[in-house]
Amino acid sequence: MQIISVISAVLIFGSLVECRVPSSSKLNNFDYTAINCRKHSAILTDFGAVGDGKTLNTKAFNSAITKLSQYANDGGALLIVPPGKWLTGSFNLTSHFTLFLQKDAVILGSQNEADWPELPVLPSYGKGRDATDGRLSSLIFGTNLTDIIITGNNGTIDGQGSIWWEKFKKGQLKITRPYLIEIMYSDQIQISNLTLINSPSWFVHPVYSSNIVVNGLTILAPLNVPNTDGINPDSCTNVRIEDNYIESGDDCIAIKSGWDQYGIKFGKPSEHIIIRRVTCISPKSAMVAIGSEMSGGVQDVRIEDLTAINTESAVRIKTAIGRGGFVKDIFVKGLNLNTMKYVFWMTGSYGQHPDDKFDPKALPKINGINYKDVTAKNVTIAGKLEGISNDPFTGICISNATIEMFVKKDSDIEMDAKKVKLPWNCTDVAGVTSNVVPQPCALLPDKKVDCPFPTDKLAIENVQFKTCSFKSVI
Numbered sequence: 413m414q415i416i417s418v419i420s421a422v423l424i425f426g427s428l429v430e431c432r433v434p435s436s437s438k439l440n441n442f443d444y445t446a447i448n449c450r451k452h453s454a455i456l457t458d459f460g461a462v463g464d465g466k467t468l469n470t471k472a473f474n475s476a477i478t479k480l481s482q483y484a485n486d487g488g489a490l491l492i493v494p495p496g497k498w499l500t501g502s503f504n505l506t507s508h509f510t511l512f513l514q515k516d517a518v519i520l521g522s523q524n525e526a527d528w529p530e531l532p533v534l535p536s537y538g539k540g541r542d543a544t545d546g547r548l549s550s551l552i553f554g555t556n557l558t559d560i561i562i563t564g565n566n567g568t569i570d571g572q573g574s575i576w577w578e579k580f581k582k583g584q585l586k587i588t589r590p591y592l593i594e595i596m597y598s599d600q601i602q603i604s605n606l607t608l609i610n611s612p613s614w615f616v617h618p619v620y621s622s623n624i625v626v627n628g629l630t631i632l633a634p635l636n637v638p639n640t641d642g643i644n645p646d647s648c649t650n651v652r653i654e655d656n657y658i659e660s661g662d663d664c665i666a667i668k669s670g671w672d673q674y675g676i677k678f679g680k681p682s683e684h685i686i687i688r689r690v691t692c693i694s695p696k697s698a699m700v701a702i703g704s705e706m707s708g709g710v711q712d713v714r715i716e717d718l719t720a721i722n723t724e725s726a727v728r729i730k731t732a733i734g735r736g737g738f739v740k741d742i743f744v745k746g747l748n749l750n751t752m753k754y755v756f757w758m759t760g761s762y763g764q765h766p767d768d769k770f771d772p773k774a775l776p777k778i779n780g781i782n783y784k785d786v787t788a789k790n791v792t793i794a795g796k797l798e799g800i801s802n803d804p805f806t807g808i809c810i811s812n813a814t815i816e817m818f819v820k821k822d823s824d825i826e827m828d829a830k831k832v833k834l835p836w837n838c839t840d841v842a843g844v845t846s847n848v849v850p851q852p853c854a855l856l857p858d859k860k861v862d863c864p865f866p867t868d869k870l871a872i873e874n875v876q877f878k879t880c881s882f883k884s885v886i
């Protein structure tokens with residue numbers, strides 16, 4: 413009956429442009445912003461969903477999205493998730509589709525593993541990240557799609573990840589944990605204006621995809637749980653990540669492109685990425701990590717106006733022998749950092765291989781890493797830059813950086829006199845600095861430079877949001 417009502421609404425009002433829902437649904441009209449508006453719409457409750465936090469709604473999500481997929485070539489469709497607690501297993505998105513979570517709508521991930529179907533491991537990884545064999549589909553999954561939007565009026569997606577974190581800590585995972593949102597092989601993606609909490613593992617994972625905007629997210633995981641990275645573009649091109657707030661047990665943002673021999677063979681880089689106006693809390697990891705899986709290469713990344721409060725490091729490069737690939741043309745400008753272990757950190761010995769078949773001759777090429785306008789307070793180590801012997805990290809440039817070191821009380825200094833750490837420790841790196849305090853290591857001499865930052869715009873910066881109207885039919 414629900415299906416018929418949606419279709420008849422379309423037959424009657426098909427020539428009009430506004431979104432419409434069946435008259436049985438009492439929803440107020442509203443406006444929202446998106447990269448694309450939709451001609452058709454439906455509300456989750458039209459498909460039998462129950463928002464009591466207990467009823468499993470996987471079937472409702474699947475039948476709603478299957479029905480709405482028929483409008484992909486007729487203006488697309490909007491699925492509204494109204495206030496309530498909507499328990500569900502993993503479900504798949506469709507093209508020219510918007511999932512809209514109203515204020516006080518909460519999607520809850522099922523804690524029954526049977527509600528998470530298995531998927532093949534990612535080809536650029538060759539193995540699962542937690543357990544070698546398989547991996548579970550993310551809560552919200554999409555593959556081979558065009559034009560997908562997940563947004564709302566700050567509704568919540570709660571992965572209820574505690575059961576997975578416990579299994580991880582006890583070494584009981586037999587299969588790789590699911591992510592909260594994963595979109596594969598897709599073009600034109602918007603994920604915005606939502607609160608995402610308690611993912612079993614990574615939160616937002618666009619992979620092998622292009623033209624992606626991720627903005628207005630509040631991402632919250634407890635600070636002591638494993639691998640809850642915030643936003644991980646992986647072998648993606650044209651990505652804009654802006655105005656997000658992230659608290660994570662792992663990296664707030666990590667740019668990746670595949671793992672060792674599998675990533676080298678797949679050969680798809682992450683490139684043309686801009687990250688700006690993000691606030692990060694991550695005491696055990698980085699504000700932005702590049703790697704450690706970077707075997708398809710990472711290039712043309714622009715990072716601007718980021719704030720970190722209590723993170724282990726700022727914009728960190730992680731790689732290893734066997735990774736191959738490259739990290740080049742990275743530009744960072746305007747970091748405001750408070751309470752950090754390392755301001756500048758590059759690691760060429762990260763370890764962690766998918767198996768022992770990696771090629772020990774596959775050396776990563778790290779070149780052209782630029783930082784400028786950095787203010788940091790309460791820092792333990794200013795820079796630890798560790799390249800690879802016979803494969804130095806080159807073209808490092810740091811200008812206008814003021815780092816205030818953590819000051820110990822007099823009594824502590826006497827006790828720790830022999831343990832005082834060097835502010836900088838550089839091995840197998842080459843580059844220049846200018847106007848950096850405290851004075852950098854000898855491998856980065858002062859050359860009175862102003863490190864570069866591109867003045868052109870990436871194509872993804874020109875993508876504009878439209879104002880869309882949802883109108884209820886009474």
Ligand SMILES: *[C@@H]1O[C@H](CO)[C@@H](O)[C@H](O)[C@H]1NC(C)=O
Nearest residue numbers: 444445446604605627628877
């Ligand atoms: C998200 O929320 C912000 C602030 O409320 C608003 O300006 C913006 O239009 C919304 N939509 C998107 C897509 O960011």
Ligand SMILES: *[C@@H]1O[C@H](CO)[C@@H](O)[C@H](O)[C@H]1NC(C)=O
Nearest residue numbers: 474503504529530531553555
């Ligand atoms: C979701 O997509 C995956 C990957 O294409 C597929 O294996 C699975 O059957 C789909 N699930 C549903 C319910 O269609």
Ligand SMILES: *[C@@H]1O[C@H](CO)[C@@H](O)[C@H](O)[C@H]1NC(C)=O
Nearest residue numbers: 535555556557596597598620
């Ligand atoms: C998705 O796209 C990839 C890359 O083009 C292709 O290899 C794969 O077969 C496609 N999968 C489906 C289910 O169409």
Ligand SMILES: *[C@@H]1O[C@H](CO)[C@@H](O)[C@H](O)[C@H]1NC(C)=O
Nearest residue numbers: 565566567605606607628630
């Ligand atoms: C969205 O909700 C989160 C969690 O309640 C809150 O911290 C954040 O400020 C909200 N964002 C907006 C734009 O209202």
Ligand SMILES: *[C@@H]1O[C@H](CO)[C@@H](O)[C@H](O)[C@H]1NC(C)=O
Nearest residue numbers: 746747784785786787812813
């Ligand atoms: C140096 O960086 C600070 C921010 O850390 C900025 O306010 C200042 O304008 C920069 N100075 C120059 C000369 O660019």
Ligand SMILES: *[C@@H]1O[C@H](CO)[C@@H](O)[C@H](O)[C@H]1NC(C)=O
Nearest residue numbers: 750751752753790791792818
């Ligand atoms: C400075 O950093 C230390 C950890 O290195 C931390 O314990 C302390 O609270 C921080 N102080 C301030 C003022 O943030």
Ligand SMILES: *[C@@H]1O[C@H](CO)[C@@H](O)[C@H](O)[C@H]1NC(C)=O
Nearest residue numbers: 796797798833834837838839
């Ligand atoms: C400097 O870094 C190298 C390479 O990581 C390490 O072996 C060495 O012990 C460090 N030196 C100090 C004084 O910390």
